[in-house]
Amino acid sequence: MAKELAKQYDPQSTEDRIYQDWCDKGYFHTQIDRSKKPFTIVxxxxxxTGQLHMGHAMDETWQDILIRYKRMQGYAALWVPGTDHASIATEAKVVAAMQEEGLTKEMVGRDGFLERAWAWKEKYGNRIVSQLKKLGCSCDWERERFTMDEGCSDAVKDVFVRLYDKGLIYRGNRMVNWCPHCNTSISDAEVEYEEKDGSFWHLLYQVKETGEMLELATTRPETMLGDTAVAINTEDPRYAHLHGCHVILPLLNKEIPIVCDEHADMEKGTGVVKITPAHDPNDFEVGKRHNLPMIRVLTYDGHMTGAADKAAADALKASGRAAADEPDVLDCGKYAGMTAMEARKAILADLEAGGYLKSTEPLKHEVGTCYRCHTVIEPMVSKQWFVKMEPLAKPAIEAVEKGDIKFVPERFTKNYLNWMYGTRDWCISRQLWWGHQIPAWYCADCGETIVAKEAPKTCPHCGSTNLTQDPDTLDTWFSSALWPFSTLGWPKETEDLQYFYPTNTLVTGYDIIGFWVSRMIFSGLAYTGKAPFDTVLIHGIVRDSQGRKMSKSLGNGIDPLEVIAQYGADALRMMLVVGSTAGNDMRYSEERVKACRNFANKLWNASRFVQMNLPEDFVPGLPDVSLLDMSDKWVLTQLNTTARDATANLDKYEMGLAADKIESFIWEVYCDWYIEICKARLNSGDEQQADTARKVLVYVLSQALKLLHPFMPFVTEAIYQSLPGSAETIMTEQWPAFDAEHNWPEEEADFAKLMDYIKAVRAVRNDMNVHPAKKTSMVIETADAEAFRKGEVYLARFAFATDVTLTDRYEGSTSGMVQVNTTSARGFIPMMELIDRDKELARLNKELAKTEKELAMFENQLSNPKFVEKAPAKLVEDVRAKLAAAKDKQANIRQSIETLG
Structure with missing residues (x-):
């Protein structure tokens, strides 16, 4: 016999022990098995640098549910774990630590800095991994990867060289998100938008040819020094006479052209916009269309450019080493060296003094800030490395449009396609030291650029050895875009890659569909010829109990580890899935966590009851069908239904529905009813009946534990190992399938009618405060007499009946009778001497109101032509059946009210 369960379930002492046992025995490790179908999640x-938060907890819980489910279905289920090197975040941590020692990056040099960064990673980098283990993640930790490990780094260099050789990677001056504090370009995903108070400053630019003043508005007046045009719309009749004219740029007294461009929206403001190609993404595109000069007026550390900046730029151009698209740099004169905010105040004061500031309009607007340091982002033209996206995006669009890759929910397909159709060339270089250094070398003697996986010894163009590697590193997303296949050994043709790739389901949030999902899709297709996964399962975010996004500024974050310490990982996992739906946000609720903890305790106590009623010589297994009674067939059929429906839900990624059905079966069907039903049989003195009850109790419990295991792995493992005949671990047991041999839908339907009636009787007695010891006879009017005849023993025990009379039409006296109504029966119980007539009337009227509300709902549904025409036929028929049953119940209740007068 297996070990006895403790009196109370203690997740704190149980979960760590069980998880360590799983790891020690290698249950998470997945071998290549050609007899099995692979199922892979990365x-x-x-x-x-991360620490487990509720978003991680939801993301990993969903993945773990899928991997445990598929493992139990017999797949070679592989979940590849790993961590990202997080260039900006990690570098910021190391720089901060160095500052405490009075050191800077430049003081220790690149090699010294990287040595410190690797040491930091070794010391702190496994924190998030240990936290994932606390959650119960059944990853194959033997295959854990890191985006900068040797294999992944080799993949990064391989891809860079391939793309460069194909002309899909280039270096040039283009618009980027620039953080003046971190001194690097950052990706769109690393820009956080914050609502800030600002202003629209309405400026006046004089037209050279006519002398009239053109009004335009800006939120960034400090960039006006870099204006190289103003734009109007070709179709705007207000400015038709200004085509080909010029304006005089205030403060600089400089002539710039008026250009006609669709970017000038006739419906917005005055329809005139200033064009600063070096400092605005839209203006940059206008500048390209009209071949406008680019003039940079801000340094990379956020100050206005001065004479030295201009001289350096001019010298570069004079040397012949400047690219054709290199922007000019302005000597901002009196504003040189000021921060952007200081220059803004000074420029506005000068504009006002010169009569060029017409008005100031306050506004609240979204301002891009760096996700790491929260500095306001400056859109800047900068020389960076870029990937040409158009040729890579096309097959990635086709793969989704053809259905090779599906998004769940399907509505997120639109998000993906919108991103891909609107994608711009991708800036992949970062001015950081921690990361994959760009594999490009520059010859100081001839200016040649050499791109190679390994450092060249000489310049292939001139033979010089005076070569310097590009100091920049690659965008973190560049390496994570290769994650589905680089983690499996690509570019080498490993056995893992051949067997486990393409992967199956990617689980992620909707916020990185463009930044990461899209890049994995085009990368997989471009470099392996295969889509990296077949399904993208999108989850929402976990908000606080008020529906607000969790953030440090609000101080409303919930630490999953604290929740686990208090209530257990199972309770947190179950809370994160019950009631959740793919693609939708959910609210964290401590009350729901407590309810899930209570469910675990309920299951534990029920399992202890079963275990305590098993003799030493108990042999598990279902008894012969001939020995099963009505309740056994009912619970086994309910189990079948739950297994079938939960499987269908999981196959459609409806984890919340699956969890809800499994929990309802365990709590309501098994614990609340079947165990109670079995107690009389266990104590009846009939050993055969007692043994039958024990066998069904254990069998149903073991199957229910398997269904629940992916959601609550710890408590199910602990209980399962206590059952007689159990395997070494539940996680490799077979997922319960529909069992046609033990399925009795007609018996189940009959028992359901009986249970509905018993529940109704108990509810009436409870409302009337009738003590369970007070039993009465009853007459049951029903067209399903056989169901009630077979269940008289249950009526006696659970409906407190001394004797039962069955009839298809009751015509006796109703005086002194309390009536109980269900959709299939009406009971007449002589309890009037035990109750208050007025209270009974009030109860019946309340029940009538509830029934009539249901009636109205069903009638509204069926009176809606769209519902009747478009809803599945079975659903329409179900509603019609519910309407008919509700009408019968309404009639029965009204008759009961009339009887009481």
């Missing part, structure tokens, strides 16, 4: 790699 974990979206959390940052090595």
């Amino acid at each position: 974990m979206p790699p959390p940052n090595v």
